[in-house]
Amino acid sequence: xxxxxxAAAWLIGAAGAAGAAPLTLRCGLTEAPPxxxxxxxxxxxxxxxxGTARVADPLTRxxxxxxxxxxxxxxxxxxxxxxxxxxxxxAGQAPQTLVYSAHLQGGALKIxxxxxxxxxxxxxxxxxxxxxxx
Numbered sequence: 001x002x003x004x005x006x007a008a009a010w011l012i013g014a015a016g017a018a019g020a021a022p023l024t025l026r027c028g029l030t031e032a033p034p035x036x037x038x039x040x041x042x043x044x045x046x047x048x049x050x051g052t053a054r055v056a057d058p059l060t061r062x063x064x065x066x067x068x069x070x071x072x073x074x075x076x077x078x079x080x081x082x083x084x085x086x087x088x089x090x091a092g093q094a095p096q097t098l099v100y101s102a103h104l105q106g107g108a109l110k111i112x113x114x115x116x117x118x119x120x121x122x123x124x125x126x127x128x129x130x131x132x133x134x
Contacts, residue, residue, distance in 0.1 A: 020048070020049070022045050022046060022047040023045070023046045023130065024043065024044070024045045024046075024130070024131040025043070025044045025045075025046070025104075025128040025129065025130060025131060026041060026042075026043055026128065026129060026130075026131055027040065027041060027042040027043070027044060027109050027126045027127065027128040027129075028040055028041050028126050028127055029041070029042075029124050029125070029126040030125055030126050030127060031123075031124055031125040031126075032124040032126075033122040033123065033124060036059070037059075037088075037098060037113050037115060037122050038100075038111055038113055038122060038123075038124040039057050039058040039059050040057060040058075040124075040126060041057070042055065042056065042057045042109075042126070042128075043055075043056040043057070043067070043131070044081070044104070044128065045067070046072055046079065046104075047072070048072060048074065048079075050072075051071065051072050051073065052069055052070065052071065052072050053069070053070040053071075053072040053079075053081050053083075054067040054068070054069060054070070055067055055068050055069075055070050055081070055083055055100075056068075059085060059088070059098075060085060063085055063086070063087050063088055064085060064086075068083050068084070068085060069083065070082060070083035070100075070102075071083070075103075077105050078103060078104050078105030078106065079103070079104040079105075080101070080102070080103055080104075081100075081101070081102040081103075081104065082099075082100065082101045082102075083100050084097050084098065084099050084100070085097065085098045085100070088115075090117075093117055096115060096116050096117060097116070098113050098114070098115050099113065099114045099115075100112070100113050101113075104128060107127050107128050107129060108125070108126075108127065108128075109125065109126040109127065109128050110123070110124075110125055111123065111124045111125075111126070112124075
């Protein structure tokens with residue numbers, strides 16, 4: 001428990017320091033919806049000085065050819081990210097744009113995705129840690 005609290009404090013402090021280098025995180029999903037609209041593992045590169053993040057996962061690699069840029073903003077408890085992925089096509093459906101939002105608090109990640117073909121948002125949860133940690 002203490003280890004998790006220290007890791008969360010480090011994560012929020014390291015990403016929030018002015019002039020700090022971008023922070024790259026690896027994130028594994030512990031809960032994900034069926035159908036693959038949210039796929040792990042994810043790599044997030046947070047750059048608070050620019051207010052952006054880079055998001056890479058199996059879907060961004062397939063549909064965008066690599067990472068996509070997300071809007072990044074600080075909130076009272078962590079970081080909020082939002083990004084879009086265009087041209088996503090499932091069998092029998094026209095291409096669509098998926099709209100993602102995520103909340104990163106300490107090492108805990110929550111993601112939701114909205115699709116024009118889904119009635120309700122799909123949600124996933126996961127854990128993130130600094131790149132390079134085993």
